[in-house]
Amino acid sequence: EAGVVQSPRYKIIEKKQPVAFWCNPISGHNTLYWYRQNLGQGPELLIRYENEEAVDDSQLPKDRFSAERLKGVDSTLKIQPAELGDSAVYLCASSLEGNTIYFGEGSWLTVV
Amino acid sequence: KQEVTQIPAALSVPEGENLVLNCSFTDSAIYNLQWFRQDPGKGLTSLLLIQSSQREQTSGRLNASLDKSSGRSTLYIAASQPGDSATYLCAVRPSGSQGNLIFGKGTKLSVKP
Numbered sequence: 001e002a003g004v005v006q007s008p009r010y011k012i013i014e015k016k017q018p019v020a021f022w023c024n025p026i027s028g029h030n031t032l033y034w035y036r037q038n039l040g041q042g043p044e045l046l047i048r049y050e051n052e053e054a055v056d057d058s059q060l061p062k063d064r065f066s067a068e069r070l071k072g073v074d075s076t077l078k079i080q081p082a083e084l085g086d087s088a089v090y091l092c093a094s095s096l097e098g099n100t101i102y103f104g105e106g107s108w109l110t111v112v
Numbered sequence: 113k114q115e116v117t118q119i120p121a122a123l124s125v126p127e128g129e130n131l132v133l134n135c136s137f138t139d140s141a142i143y144n145l146q147w148f149r150q151d152p153g154k155g156l157t158s159l160l161l162i163q164s165s166q167r168e169q170t171s172g173r174l175n176a177s178l179d180k181s182s183g184r185s186t187l188y189i190a191a192s193q194p195g196d197s198a199t200y201l202c203a204v205r206p207s208g209s210q211g212n213l214i215f216g217k218g219t220k221l222s223v224k225p
Contacts, residue, residue, distance in 0.1 A: 004155075033212075042116070042201055042215025043156070056212060091155055101146065101213060103156040 002026070004104035006092050012110045018080035021107040025073070025094030032069055033101065034077050035091040043091055049075065082111045114139045114206050118216035125192055126224050133187040133219045135202030140180050146213065147176050147187050148201040156201065160187070164207070192223045 005024040013019050025032050030051050035043035046065065048056040051072040060067065064083070069075040079086055089106040115138045125131050135145070144163045148156040160169045160176040162185070168177040175188040189196060199220045203213040 006155075040217065042203070042217050043213075044215070045212050048212060093156075100158050100161045102158060103148075105155040108153075 004092055004094055004102055006090075006104035006107050008107060009105060010108045010110075012112060013082055015084055015111050016081040018078065019082055019109060020076055020078045021090050021092075021109075023075045023077070023092030023104060025075070025092070026096075026102055029094035029096050029102075030072070031095045031097070032075050033093040033095075034067060034075070035093065035103075037089040037091055037106070039088075046077070046090075079109075082109075084111050087111045114142075114204060114214045116202060116204055116214050116216040118200075118202055118219050120219060121217065122220040122222070124222040124224065127192060127194060129192050129223075130188070130190050131192055131221075133189070133200050133202075133221070135185040135187070135216055137183045137185075137204045137214075139206060140183050141207040142180065143205045143207050145176075145178055145185050146203050146205070147174075147185075148203065150199045150201060150218070152198075159200075189221075192221075194223050194225050197221055197223050 007022050032049040034046040037043040047060045047067050049069045052069050067077045087110050089108050091106045093101050093103040095101040117136045119134050146161045147159045150156050162169045162178045173190040178185045199218040201218040203215045
């Protein structure tokens with residue numbers, strides 16, 4: 001069974017440019033999460049979806065970040081415009097009804 | 113607000129040694145606790161999940177315990193190997209959070225041959 005798939009794995013962009021990350025969760029998992037992990041820190045939740053509904057986006061910086069989960073499957077996280085402080089690993093994860101949460105390999109963003 | 117602390121931040125041991133990683137959390141109202149492993153440049157791999165009603169879980173050389181009343185969990189690794197070198201992260205799912213995990217900063221383990 002395929003795990004959580006994320007792309008791109010690595011992205012280097014100049015500040016003020018846009019960037020988008022894509023996630024395909026484990027088949028059948030209704031809950032999808034986007035986390036951000038800064039160097040030396042644990043991941044922090046940005047947004048959580050139950051099917052196609054965003055049920056917790058309280059930590060998402062809505063002035064520059066947006067996310068969508070079309071048809072309750074794949075999801076896209078966008079940053080526009082990117083700032084230097086956005087350099088981090090963006091982790092997508094999925095779970096079935098709140099049980100074990102499975103993470104993807106992450107998308108590593110460097111803003112220069 | 114739930115806070116998760118992991119001590120020590122880094123640990124270096126010789127191969128073959130048994131070791132314990134510690135995790136503490138401030139609010140005992142949790143739904144479950146999960147231990148993860150993260151290799152450099154990689155995502156998180158789930159190791160063990162302990163439900164709030166459980167005291168421990170075992171998988172191979174790994175054993176995780178949970179003492180909810182004292183807000184503590186330990187991850188015991190038996191007969192450590194160089195391949196165990198990684199960062200180990202503890203995360204709690206608070207009761208009623210419906211899925212959100214609160215992570216510690218992790219313990220970076222180095223097992224020397």
